[in-house]
Amino acid sequence: MKGRVYLVGAGPGDPELLTLKALKTLRSADVVLHDELVSAEILALIPSSASVISVGKRGGRPSISQQEINRLLVEYGWLGLSVVRLKGGDPFIFGRGGEELEAVRQAGLECEIVPGITAALGAVSSIQVPLTHRDAASSLLLISGHRAHEVGIQLSHADLAKTTVVIYMPGQNYSRIQKELISAGMAGETPCAIVSQATTRYEKTYQTCVSELHNSPELPSPTLLVIGETVRFAKPATTLNAISLQEHASERVVEAR
Numbered sequence: 001m002k003g004r005v006y007l008v009g010a011g012p013g014d015p016e017l018l019t020l021k022a023l024k025t026l027r028s029a030d031v032v033l034h035d036e037l038v039s040a041e042i043l044a045l046i047p048s049s050a051s052v053i054s055v056g057k058r059g060g061r062p063s064i065s066q067q068e069i070n071r072l073l074v075e076y077g078w079l080g081l082s083v084v085r086l087k088g089g090d091p092f093i094f095g096r097g098g099e100e101l102e103a104v105r106q107a108g109l110e111c112e113i114v115p116g117i118t119a120a121l122g123a124v125s126s127i128q129v130p131l132t133h134r135d136a137a138s139s140l141l142l143i144s145g146h147r148a149h150e151v152g153i154q155l156s157h158a159d160l161a162k163t164t165v166v167i168y169m170p171g172q173n174y175s176r177i178q179k180e181l182i183s184a185g186m187a188g189e190t191p192c193a194i195v196s197q198a199t200t201r202y203e204k205t206y207q208t209c210v211s212e213l214h215n216s217p218e219l220p221s222p223t224l225l226v227i228g229e230t231v232r233f234a235k236p237a238t239t240l241n242a243i244s245l246q247e248h249a250s251e252r253v254v255e256a257r
């Protein structure tokens, strides 16, 4: 009998942001292959009867290849097991979920996708920044900063004054990203926020503007960079026990509650 493979989004970190469907799928899993970013609280929800395998990328240590992950999904599926591939955020946003789906389909196995709350949604909810707003942004761009030189290319077709841009995997080289943003036409005074470990108890936010981005501190990964007029709506620092809010929020690190 053939098994079934589930690509499940674990959300950005807070276990309460796991969907009921993700929880139900985890509870009936025989094998769970999870990313490094999936929190310990969420892993604790996996029944002890299931085998749990970490297939995440770990800083400095060799990580399991995508090909090997695909092979494991198919191998366990062919053993007739209920296989959960538990991924940070949403499986189809910068998570190589599409490649895993293809591998499972090509092997003739059934695949089901359980969406998760992507990091951008978790981060902006925490700092209370609406991604769209009738007066400030009518579009949203999720891009990867992994290859910094491509940031500008990805922005070149957007109406930057009316777009909220969220950069996943921004790295720590903010000078480079700043240059790309400016040369793509982004105004220097556009507010932005770096959100570190969003929705976890370690969450930190640094607020600045594009022209000051190069002075940003290194915050612990994972981090996201949110840029756009909507960042002006960020929750006032006073309600987050933090440094006071300045106009254009030039130098502000906000600790989570």
Ligand SMILES: C[S@@+](CC[C@H](N)C(=O)[O-])C[C@H]1O[C@@H](n2cnc3c(N)ncnc32)[C@H](O)[C@@H]1O
Binding pocket: 012, 013, 037, 087, 088, 089, 090, 091, 092, 093, 094, 095, 117, 118, 119, 120, 123, 167, 168, 169, 170, 195, 196, 197, 198, 199, 200, 222, 223, 224
């Ligand atoms: C490989 S991508 C996976 C994204 C994931 N599939 C999602 O939908 O959120 C990993 C990147 O997501 C972002 N990320 C994931 N979790 C985060 C969190 N809790 N806080 C801030 N950024 C996060 C970071 O930019 C990180 O480098």
